[in-house]
Amino acid sequence: MTVSSAPGKVYLFGEHAVVYGEPAVPCAIERRARVTVEQRSDDRLRVQAEDLSIDGFTVEYGGQHDGRHDVNVPEPLISAAMGYVDGAIEQVHDVTGEDDVGFDVTIESDIPLGAGLGSSAAVVVAAIDAATRELGLTLETDELAERAYRTEHAVQEGQASRADTFCSATGGAVRVEGDDCQPIEAPELPFVIGFDGGAGETGELVAGVRALREEYSFAADTVAAIGDVVRRGETALQAGNLEEVGRLMNFNHGLLSALGVSARDLETMVWAARDAGAYGAKLTGAGGGGCIVALDPTPETETALRFTPGCEDAFRAELAEEGVKRLA
Ligand code: MEV
Numbered sequence: 001m002t003v004s005s006a007p008g009k010v011y012l013f014g015e016h017a018v019v020y021g022e023p024a025v026p027c028a029i030e031r032r033a034r035v036t037v038e039q040r041s042d043d044r045l046r047v048q049a050e051d052l053s054i055d056g057f058t059v060e061y062g063g064q065h066d067g068r069h070d071v072n073v074p075e076p077l078i079s080a081a082m083g084y085v086d087g088a089i090e091q092v093h094d095v096t097g098e099d100d101v102g103f104d105v106t107i108e109s110d111i112p113l114g115a116g117l118g119s120s121a122a123v124v125v126a127a128i129d130a131a132t133r134e135l136g137l138t139l140e141t142d143e144l145a146e147r148a149y150r151t152e153h154a155v156q157e158g159q160a161s162r163a164d165t166f167c168s169a170t171g172g173a174v175r176v177e178g179d180d181c182q183p184i185e186a187p188e189l190p191f192v193i194g195f196d197g198g199a200g201e202t203g204e205l206v207a208g209v210r211a212l213r214e215e216y217s218f219a220a221d222t223v224a225a226i227g228d229v230v231r232r233g234e235t236a237l238q239a240g241n242l243e244e245v246g247r248l249m250n251f252n253h254g255l256l257s258a259l260g261v262s263a264r265d266l267e268t269m270v271w272a273a274r275d276a277g278a279y280g281a282k283l284t285g286a287g288g289g290g291c292i293v294a295l296d297p298t299p300e301t302e303t304a305l306r307f308t309p310g311c312e313d314a315f316r317a318e319l320a321e322e323g324v325k326r327l328a
Helices: 075-096 119-134 141-155 163-170 202-215 217-239 242-258 264-275 300-306
Strands: 002-013 025-039 045-050 057-061 103-109 173-177 180-184 190-195 280-283 291-295 313-318
Touching: 002 119, 002 163, 002 217, 002 242, 002 291, 025 119, 025 163, 025 190, 025 217, 025 313, 045 075, 075 103, 075 119, 075 141, 103 119, 119 141, 119 163, 141 163, 163 173, 163 180, 180 217, 190 264, 190 300, 202 217, 217 242, 242 264, 242 280, 242 291, 264 280, 264 291, 264 300, 300 313
Parallel strands: 045 103
Antiparallel strands: 002 025, 025 103, 025 173, 045 057, 173 180, 190 291, 190 313, 280 291
8 A cells, every 4th residue: 555645736926827938936835635545456446535625435447437436426526536536547557557457546635626726736646656656666756747747638638737736746836937847946935825615717717818818918918927027026035035925926916817817705815815914915826716825924814814705714834845745
């Protein structure tokens, strides 16, 4: 039996603009998916998932994907979760050359599903790492990130960026520009996350920004301005200047709002965090709903968010220095 965990992430800067080649800075957070893998004596794949912010479920099926589903959650969620695990195991078969091996896979996660915190990337990274080790192969971090990216790319039909999977595999703060991902230095980042209980539709939100950018030159300028904010943000991170990082997060959020990807609950949570004294606050991920991230070393923002209408959950999450963790 092998066990690996991998962290989720927030975008400190640069979501959406990264789609057009601007840099972005995602950061791994200490909220993890933990995957336990045990090789079976047959070629079946059995997946159990608990604490995925949905009811626990169990799915079992054969190598031909035509088997029985034994589930108690809606089919779209099952399809999504199974797609990721199935894709991860395909990568394991490919990299080990052992394509008729089955596994029992158990997933536990404290990352809200589909809320822009990279839950699927964390599951995929941890699953590939644990299953390859179960077969006696330990992947280098770059190879693990690449295999996890290929999984997300296939499941999301070409819509995945490398940010989530790279960040989850390596941990820490990362600079993403095009296909290039590099770990960067960052000070301790006291993240506070507010979650509205929902999720935006990433494909629609990305398409909306694309349409605005094509229609208005100032929308294209807004995207480019986000790139400028990110570059200034990197300098502030290197200098360990959290106040400046916060100011730039506020700026980044304003530009994302101008591009139409914010939402009422996200705005309410962002303003609650700012009023509570956070250095800065912004939406994180595709927007439309889901999560905001604020920077605040004091307990004030978390407390304020807990009493903010529209905020379903609020929690602290430090920067995860370590990416994938090999637990057993
Ligand atoms: C979504 O988490 C982040 C976006 O920038 C899309 C992407 O980079 O693939 C909106």
